[in-house]
Amino acid sequence: MSALLQVSNLSLTLPMADGRRLPVLADIGFSLGRGERLGIVGESGSGKTMLALALIGLEPETAGLSGSIRFDDRELLGLPEYERARLRGRRIAMIFQEPMSALNPAMPIGAQIAEGPLRIGLWRRSEARARAIALLERVRLPEAARRADAYAHQLSGGQRQRVMIAMALAQSPDLLIADEPTTALDATLRDDMLDLVAGLVEEEGMSLLLVSHDLRAVARASDRVLVLYAGTRFEDGPTADVLGAPLNPYTRALIAALPRRPDVVGRPGPRPRLAAIDGQIPALGDLPTGCRFADRCACRIGACTPREPDWRELAGRGVRCIRAVPAGTSA
Incomplete structure (x- = not known):
């Protein structure tokens, strides 16, 4: 499978009031093949949304970026804004986390969907409404024909999310980034929305990057998983492997914290006791010297704290942990 998106050594910093730079992302790397579906998971504050914004060129203006983002074998970092703007919507589209904030409250939703294709000449004005x-x-x-003339505030949360999906599909992009597309929906609507997105991605032959804190969503709609923690990558691999036999203690802790363990084939198994991860994700301006998860990790040893573990390949997957070992062996 050829890579559509290749991210290498990506770091992102933001200025702080004291003149220092806040390390929001560090050493992020992954590849996404054509037609492949990648889930990015982690707690709030892990850097998931900032990564998605950086990929589409919508990071804060004060952000400092280094590393590499290659899309269809073209380096995106350093491109002029007008060239990045040409890619947005046309080749890379994004479903934003808060549709009410992303939609224009003063424009009917049908006109918003048509705005991008009309601007680049993809649609003729006479056919735009249809x-x-x-x-x-x-x-x-x-009632799509009637609701095309409605405004965002006249729709429910689930309906607004469907409008966001329609806008993302309007220019037939190669890559769809979905940032927490089911956050505000109830359980029934979440599954329906995930199935809708996955089905449309398959029909269009698009690649999907699904950003979520919900392991169930990722299990349902992704081929591979990238686990982030405190701004860096902790584990990467096929969904079935990562969720079925995680190598990193943080990934194991995330799975253990679920009321019922996700099953990648859609049959959740029983989990009688709800586990919690002690402590809190560290502030990005005050990261520990060694492993970023060490203070919360039940598997920590003295060697975890002197220096941050390197990212390494293990059993066909990627992991950042000195104690990670293949399944069936002991640390």
């Missing part, structure tokens, strides 16, 4: 309605029907928005 094509916008067709997209709303495709994302299963009830």
Whole structure:
């Protein structure tokens, strides 16, 4: 499978009031093949959304970026903004976490869907309304023709999310980034929305990057998983392997904290006791010297604290932990 997106040694910093730079992301790397679905998971504050924004060129203006983001074998870091803007929507689209904030409250949703394709000449103005309605029907928005003239505040949260998906599909992108697309939805709607996104991605032959704190969502809709913690990567590999036999203690702790363990084939198994991860994710301006998870990790030893573990390949996967060992062996 050829790589559509290749990220290497990506770091992102933001200025602090005392003149220092806040290390929001550090040593991020992964590849995403054409037609592949990658889930990015981690607690709030792990850097998931900032990574997604950096990939699409919407990071804060004061951010400092280093490393490499290659899309379709083209380096994106350092490109002029007008060139990055050409890629947004047309080749890389994003479903934002808060549709009410992302949608224009003063423009009917049908007009918002058509705005991008009209601007680049992909649609003719005479056909724009019909094509916008067709997209709303495709994302299963009830009474699509009537709601094309509605405004965002007149729709429910689930309906607004469907509008965001329709907008993302309007220009037939190669890569769809979905940032917490099911956060505000109830359990039934979450599964329906995930199935909708996964189905559309498969129909269009798109690649999907699903950003979520919900391991169930990732288990349901991804081929591979990248686990982030405190701004860096902790584990990477096929979804079934990572969720079925995690190498990193942090990944194991995330799975243990679920009321019922996710099963990648859709059959959750029983989990009688709800476990918790002690402590809190460290502040990015006050990261520990060694492993970023050491203070919360039940597996820590003295060697975990002098220096941060290197990222290494192990059993066909990637992991950042000195104690990680293949399944069936002991540390």
